[in-house]
Amino acid sequence: MCIDGLRNCNGFCFGAVASCQCDFAAGSCQYLSGAHGLQALGWPWKMAHAFQTGHRTHSCGELRKEDVGQLVTVCGWVQMSRDMNHFAFVDLRDRYGITQVVFPKEGADEAGLQRYEQARNLGREFVVKVTGKVVERIQKNAKRPTGDIEIVADQLEVLNSSSTPPFKIEDATDANEDTRMRYRYLDIRRNPIKDAILLRNKVTRLVREYLGDLEFCEVETPVLIKSTPEGARDFVVPSRMNPGQFYALPQSPQTFKQLLMVGGLDRYFQIVKCFRDEELRADRQPEFTQIDCEMSFVQQEDVLRIFEGMIRQIFKSLCGHEFPPFQRMEYSEAMDRFGIDKPDLRYDMELVDLTEVSKGKNFKMFDDAELVVGMCCKGIGSWSGKKVKDLEKKATGQEVGASALVWLKINPDGTYDCSAKKFFTDEDYVKWVEKANAKPGGCGPGDLLLIIAGKKLQTQESMGKFRHLMGTELGLRSEGFRALWVVNFPMLEWDEDEGRFTAKHHPFTSPWTEDIEKMVSLDHKDPKLAEVRANAYDMVINGVEVGGGSVRIHERPLQEKVFSVLGFSKEEALAQFGFLMGAFEYGAPPHAGLAFGLDRLCTIIGGKATIRDFIAFPKNNMGRDTMINTPAAITSAQLAELSITTTVDEDGKPKASGYPA
């Protein structure tokens, strides 16, 4: 049966109506019920209400004062059930909110009394379906969007029961992470995780809208690709059809997106899973997601402009934050000022070069050093000896790695106290403080100047880490967003272990035109190669590298040269990347691109501490999913089909006899 103005078709009612009265409970027009301003349908297959289904008329998040008087059906989880003055109150929760349902005892008929009894005994997380009338609440709950109303239940159906969950579905939880991971499906019911997952969805939607509007075409590149020894360790996949051979999972779609540029696609992006079989210390996952982008016929400036725009748009939409135009900072400047290539600009505490003003006083630590560098911490000059001692431990600990810490207290009365006072006088201190004072934030009475010394790069990096620690300790890292581009990275860095230069970014990054000469003329171990600059750039927000990229090489001879500088033999280069160099021979356009780490980006936008919150089903630091219990042994039949065997037994111990290689 269809109401006026609607056509009946295949059991559905549809048509363009502006409003309608329809009795859901009676079963007629089940897809078009609801009294309050039925939206014009536009598309006949859409519901009158967005959340309406055969099981419900509304979600638990949408009923308001305007709905009072309506007969509605809602479904959800029992957040809690309580009995107060002969009323059973049930808080019913779904993704969209919580609605209070009430079951009165007074004046109830027999069925009503049964419902009342049933309701007051509902366990947490039971799944129920309730039909009833929307009424205005006497005691409103201003904290809830639905807090003006409640539903007086006419019908109650338990759709599913629930055992007592291992932790409560509440915003704050004291469940440990192991338990939360094993029951991730319950963890996802909690607002902090649910909201993180919904936020991630919003971020990807905004990315796709922004890039789609600029004619970027999303292309899926393959997941089963080829293992290459360069870079991080690959996950591999044995091929049954090609015995003894393996696919690898991509660490990034780098070469494929470049091939798409050779293919003339002009503007590519992909939100794509990438894989690295690395140690999972810190906040890493074996599978992670990149927003991967590439453009043809562009210069570095185009990439920065377009993707700065994208990030601005996202932060504006989701955080209401409008960035000023992103600062550009040279890699070398970032190292000099912050001791790191991804500086957190939310606080000052810049590095102070004290090399000139600290030498020649017979203090060996400074005299021997290539660099003496200080950092002024505001307002902690009054810290106790014990707390300062702790700082010394921090400075020389594994995380910072300085050989020793020297400190200078600038007392409120203008006097000084220094941990190396045997060697220095007030005159020296004045010079030090002068240097520190020239930096943003300054340095004066009540402050503490921390100083370390040693080899230049190592000392800068140590102080950069120390600055990070102190920023956290002093609570400077919590507020707002600060973004910048770090540009002009070095092309190469020396790898002590491998005894060769490796690519700072990756082997496909183009060097500065004026530096190509060096690459051509110098031996591939010449230290001067460290001076070659790359057309590479990183986007940094709040001290986190959220994205990075480069202008690529698009000419075969230069690409060959770079491989040779990186220590590849001609044969190795050909075997691994011959397909790309081959492609460069058929009209490769100039191109450039970058990739964002989606997990990290979301973590910053959402203001959380761990990327795991933004991953629906993360793995632990042993790469395990404890919920589904993987990885796991596979059958010997599977191994045989794949022409492989394991060299360990069921306990992971090496098997007695090794297989002849």
Added chain:
Amino acid sequence: MCIDGLRNCNGFCFGAVASCQCDFAAGSCQYLSGAHGLQALGWPWKMAHAFQTGHRTHSCGELRKEDVGQLVTVCGWVQMSRDMNHFAFVDLRDRYGITQVVFPKEGADEAGLQRYEQARNLGREFVVKVTGKVVERIQKNAKRPTGDIEIVADQLEVLNSSSTPPFKIEDATDANEDTRMRYRYLDIRRNPIKDAILLRNKVTRLVREYLGDLEFCEVETPVLIKSTPEGARDFVVPSRMNPGQFYALPQSPQTFKQLLMVGGLDRYFQIVKCFRDEELRADRQPEFTQIDCEMSFVQQEDVLRIFEGMIRQIFKSLCGHEFPPFQRMEYSEAMDRFGIDKPDLRYDMELVDLTEVSKGKNFKMFDDAELVVGMCCKGIGSWSGKKVKDLEKKATGQEVGASALVWLKINPDGTYDCSAKKFFTDEDYVKWVEKANAKPGGCGPGDLLLIIAGKKLQTQESMGKFRHLMGTELGLRSEGFRALWVVNFPMLEWDEDEGRFTAKHHPFTSPWTEDIEKMVSLDHKDPKLAEVRANAYDMVINGVEVGGGSVRIHERPLQEKVFSVLGFSKEEALAQFGFLMGAFEYGAPPHAGLAFGLDRLCTIIGGKATIRDFIAFPKNNMGRDTMINTPAAITSAQLAELSITTTVDEDGKPKASGYPA
């Protein structure tokens, strides 16, 4: 230097301007040049022209008559270069189109003469950058959107040269597929492949818009999951950190999307890569893409309504095709009428049940048969004996698999001719034709009635395949789109090889409530289990199953029962799917969903023959990517780290001595 009304910031000019005159060639305001109605910028980081970059002002597809007089720069590939009457003409191509560039010899200064010489000698697929003035063409090319104009070149720069490509970059190609795959980056430059990739991007954009508007949340489920023996063969990934253990790549995110429903996410979707290690005959790929969807608190009808709406929207937007409401057809009806569960409704030729009217005439083939089924082919009653003989071969060939074919010609004069005329009379034929005539399309003079017989299901399936072949042969399968839902599938099908019932859809599909009793009461090998119906549905367009799904089981006891019917021991069920059944104990909501095969869907929308056209980098039928040459051997160091070894040598031959298991 910035023009009026624009602010200069970090080297960019920006501001809200409606139009501007700006000299691109002079290098000022490089990001805001262009004379014709500069679009209001809205977002300061967007270009004046969508395709403008540091290298170009316009794409090769956008210049029109209105642009005449402008100084522009375009980049692209040389489609062709020719010299006519002292003018060199170059067709410059990019993703967006082709623009003609002209280099005049007459009246040229020395630089102009050089450019002319350079231009007329440009090779195919060279990448060039041209600056010049837009002029109106005298001889317009109505076939090209840019055909009213050409660019008179002032500057020409070769950005990259090209070797002669192995095939021409033209719509029609005679290059074989192997060559096209090895040079896929060149194949992608061809319109048919480029357009297919762009179409796929449009499809996914529409899907995301439609589902996003309905509050479906896109969630990434893990790629490194757990191997399960049920269903197709898994690809596996050895875990380095967990020696002897393996991840598997997902065949679909089925259990994860159900866990998201248990987690209260309510509406989930994902456009996601799935993996099956199957033989790659026909049009299959080891990695393929699903539009994967799931909803809570819904009934089958909700799923059909919402996803029918999605498909309608896509076809309307991309093909201008408006479907009538999709027909619903029972599985059994589809088998009876078309001999297949994915009937192509673009043509009639329905199956005609002749069992009753064909028995008792001492024709053993019919008398012994459970089913005698005919199919009337219109207008081929006059086919020669040879052509009819070919039909007999087809019917008994591997593809159709009938034991024999009987045919009846209905001659134009009303007489009959039958291949089994020893046994039958005109009286019989009249009855047969009567039956056939009752079907849509009818059967009469000039037609040919084809008949096969045997066991019911097998005979239906054979005739279904025969119908498909004849539909192709008679050219009935080419036009338009016909969609339907096939519903009410059987829950189980008997697997002769395994000697047990397997799930027709998958083990998580719910049976009809009224049929649960059978599953509970019957032994797991009882043939009556074949009668259990499932809440499962397939969407079929033009004879292709583009999507399918089911209402899921959400209660542990029923799920346990289904596993036991499928022959799982309690231990096996727990080991493989314990996590899901565990989740069902904590308040699992009723839920249902489906998945579309994106590759197939695009193939139908794009009207192509192969899904490979819609995959940027497909693999061949040995699972190889011949462009990057994978799969490939990995190093022994990699194998050792992964605690595995191969049981074959470099040539894929088993190694001399097996490794002790």
